Amino acid sequence: MYHDHFDEDFAGDIDVVANTYATMEDDIEEGEVIEDEIAMQNAKAGVDAIPEAVRNFVLNLQRCIRNKSTSDISNMYDGQFNRLTEKFYTKKPWPKPIYIETLTNEGNELYYRHIYSLLQPTIDVRFNSYQNYCLLFNLILNAQTPLDLELPNQWLWDIIDEFIYQYQAFCNYRSNISKKSPEEIESLKSHPDVWNTCSVLNVLYSLIHNAGPKKVSTDEDGTIEIRQPTNLYKMLGYFSHVGLLRVHCLLGDYTLALQALENIELGNPRALYTRVTACHVTVYYYVGFAYQMMRRYADAIRIFVQILTFILRTRQFHPRSYQFDSVNKKGDQMYALLAICVSLSPARIDEHIHIHLREKYGDHQHKMQRGDKEALDVFKELFLYACPKFVCPCEPNYDDPKAPAQEPQKYQANIFLKEVQLQLVVPTLRSFLKLYTAMSLDKLSNFLEMDESDLRTQLLMYKQRSRQVKWIPGSSLLDGEISPATDLDFGIQQNMIYIAESKIGRRYADWFIRNSTKFQDMVNTLEVKQRAAPTNAETTAAA
Amino acid sequence: MSQEINTPTNSSKRPDCRSDEIHTLINTLERYNGNNVPKLESYLEQQCQSSEESNNYDLQANLALLKLYQFNPKLFNEKYVVKILGKALMAIPGPDFNLYLYMLNEQFTSISDISSVIELKDLLESAHYTRFWEVLKENPGLKSQLESIVGFVKNIQVMIACNIATTYQTIYVTEAKSYLGFEDDEGFTGFISKEGWSVDKSDQGLINLPLHKQNEAKTVVISEQIRFAQLTKVIASSH
Structure with a gap:
């Protein structure tokens, strides 16, 4: 309807469009929406500078939000916003939020997001964006009665996602102070509360608290009034769980990260997270990554394969939007992580x-x-490409300009690479042991070009390393049982190594199940035909 | 500290030694409150003093303490970090040590005692057991700190013994002794008899280890398992 119309008509020159339609706009819409705004007098010039199509978009968006027609909002949010951005604002920010604000409240978030995604934000913008999020979350959380507002799930997810992204971007920005100007440092110093880790966590926890996917108050005799949360609160809370998973991963606390998902069941095809593709992918990426860092490679592989299969299967359905690119990028990163895990813990x-x-x-x-x-260099390269951008939760020492930059990225990578170094013994030894059922230690030490005592150490290491904690279906993400992670086991007797490989027995069940189903289908078809046959005979007879 | 295969690990479950107070503390927003550092520190102290074998270790509470240090570097207390890492050494081959390490701020890892513990961890994990005991001995200050954790030496020995038992069917006495860090024969003989190991009758320099699933190297055939879900269609059509 509306958007079709401007898509065709407005393809031309921006200026022309803005001029022609601005006059029309004056007569119809402006009066009713911004009549009472005195401040508008000043802002009027600014508003006039906004291309007409954009202004219409904002007004329309506001109307949809008021009418709570979620599907329309989502259409506008997903499609039109991006189209307009491409057309008008690839090189410059959206009009100042103050002008938009005179038109609608919720558009602000989009303004800052756009800046972050396409333009290099300045420090003031970072501060303002934070303020804007505070306002938005305060509005949502502190309302006396639940806010009467419905937004599409996609947008809600993006709000949480972007909120964390900007937190992360801010932390990375402040981590290296040696390149900052004194003014920048000064203003960083005077705003310690902006993008503070605790406040960010606090927002997420509060959103969860307000959504209450599990009952918060368990007062047994008291009468509890249970107010069903609206979709807005429910989904924000739900997405905040995923947000926590992400923030904890960024901080290097992998245990707590997985704990954040305690109430969410992975692998359920109807789970809420599947409603927003970006969220679905994010959940799996961080869970897989946390497993990898916890040395649970088999679990990491399982998780990555699940989501990569999903991405592969749904590839053609992804809408051509910014989401598509980010999903693809994450997918690529997960292939890299998968390559790491498979190299460390060979698996089919x-x-x-x-x-x-x-x-x-x-x-x-x-x-x-x-x-x-x-090999280690390759591990490092892949890890740094695919890992999340870790953050330091505290501020650097602003007073010491020579302080070394905070480099959480490097720190986490170093710990992991040390781990890799230890783990690498498994694939290396395995490839040699696989060739024999029994061999003497000195023969193997000749192959490996190391002396015997070193080899004994390596074999001990192999044993220790070839066991992993594996998740059992139905338990919480953190639980699991210790099980062998390789198909190769051995025992040493004096100077001989006896080697045994576990084999996978032939699989019969699948064949039988498939064929019995096929047979059943055949019988069914025959029965149907048989039932149909007499009627056929009768009709022929009657004729 | 048994490391039997197929024992479920329930790192998300609450250990018995955790009091209600600590439990609420680490499961609510209180875990971000810097004022709770002393409580968690004294709880850690309690974990180090308790001699109950299985129930004196609480990964999550210790992670919560490290998180508070991470957020408030001013509260950082080296002594307790060394204790936590010592506890983590005892939890090898679990990944606990790295989980703690990932949460330390980088500058703390260059503190001498902490970097020494990290060195010890590398030695243990790379199975350089003999060297482990040597390094520990060369570092008396750290040694006394670690040994103030009840059962430290014994736990590490049991862990090493466990790994030896999964690798070897027979092992030379000298080798086993240096791996386990025993200097006197008496302690060693006592220890191996407790583990169920026996000195070979014909060769006094050799120890026989009991055979079990992990060191006997028998070919296992993994047979397929059918999940009930696979059969639903067949059962449904069988009227």
Whole structure:
């Protein structure tokens, strides 16, 4: 309807469009919406400078929000906003929120988001954006009665997602003070509360508290008035769980990260997170990453394969939007993480994913398995490409300009790489042991070009490393049982190593199940035909 | 500290030694309140003093304490971090040590005692057991700090013994002794008999370890398991 109309008509020159329609606008809309605004007098010039199509968009958006027609909002939010941005604002920010504000309240968030995504934000913008989020969340959280507002899930997810992204961007920005001007440092120093880690966590916890996916008050005899949260609160709270998962990962607290998902069941195809693709992907990315850091490679592989299969399958359905790109980017990163995990803990994975993995990171995998110095470099390269952008929760020492920059990225990578170094013994030894059922220690030490006592150490290490905690279906994400992670086991008797490989027995069940289903189908078809046959005979007879 | 295969690990469950007060503390927003540092520190102290084998370790409470240090570097107390890391050494082969390490601020890891504990961890994890005991001995200050944790040495020995038992069917006495860090024969003999190991009758320099699933190297055939969900269609059509 409306958007079709401007899509066709407004394809031309921006200026022309703005001029022609601005006059029309004066007569119809302006009067009723901004009549009472005195401040508007000043802002009028600013508003006039806004291209007409954009102004209409904002007004329309406001109308939809008032009418609570979620599908319309989501249409406008997802499609039109991006189209307008492409057309008018690729190089410059959206009009100042103050002008938009005279038209609508909720548009502000979009303004800052746009700046972050396309333009280099200045420090003031960062501060203002934070203020804006505070206002928005205060409005939502402190309302006496629940806010009468409905927004599409996609937008709600993006609000949380962007909120955390901006927190992370701010932390990265302040982490290196040696390149900042004195004014910048001064204003950072005077605003310690802005994008403070505790406040960010507080917002997420409060949103969860307000949504109450589980009952908050368990007073047994008292009568509790249970107010059903509206969709807005419910979804914001839900997405905040995912937000916590992400923030805790960024801070390096992987246990707490997985704990944040305690109430969310992974792998359920109807779970709420599947409603927003970006959220779905985010959940799996961070869960998989946390597992990887907790040395639970088998679990990480399982998680990554699940989501990558999902991305592969739904590839053609993704709308062509900014979401598509970010999903693809995350997917690529997860292939890199998967390559790391598979190199550390060899495992058989789904065929399709395996093909894609080989296509993308075949060379890398080959190098990683060699286990030498170069292999570590490849691990490092992939890790740094695929890991989240970690943050330091506290401010750097502003008074010491020579203080070393905070580099959480490097720190986490170093710990992980040390871990890799220890773990690499498994694939290396495995490739040699696999060839024999029994061999003497000195023979193996010749192969590996190391002396015997070193080899004994390595074999001990292999044993310790070839066991992993694995998740059991139905338990919480953190739980699991210790189980062997390789298919190869051995025992040492004096100077001999006896090696045994576990084999996978032939699979009969699948064949029988498939064929009995097929047979059943055949019987069904025959029965239907048989039932149909007499009637056919009768009709022929009657004729 | 048994490391039997297939024992479920319930790191999300509440250990018995955790009091209600601590439990509420770490499960509410209170865990971000810097004023709670002393409570968590004394709880850690209590974990280090208790001699109950299985129930004197609380990963989550210790993580909560490190988180408070992470958020408030001014409250940082090296002594307790060393204790936490010492506890984590005892939890090897679990990943606990790294989980703690990921949460320390980078500058803390260069403090001498902490970097020494990290070195010890690397030695233990790379199975350089003999070297582990040597380094510990070279560092008397750290040694006394770690040994103030009840059961420290014994736990590490049991852990090493466990790993030896999964790797070897027979092992030389000298080797085992240096791995386990025993200097006197008496303690060593006592220890191995407790573990159920026996000195070979024909060769006094050799120890026989009991055979079990992990060190006997028998080929296992993994047979397929059918989930009920796979059968739903077949059962449904069987009237």
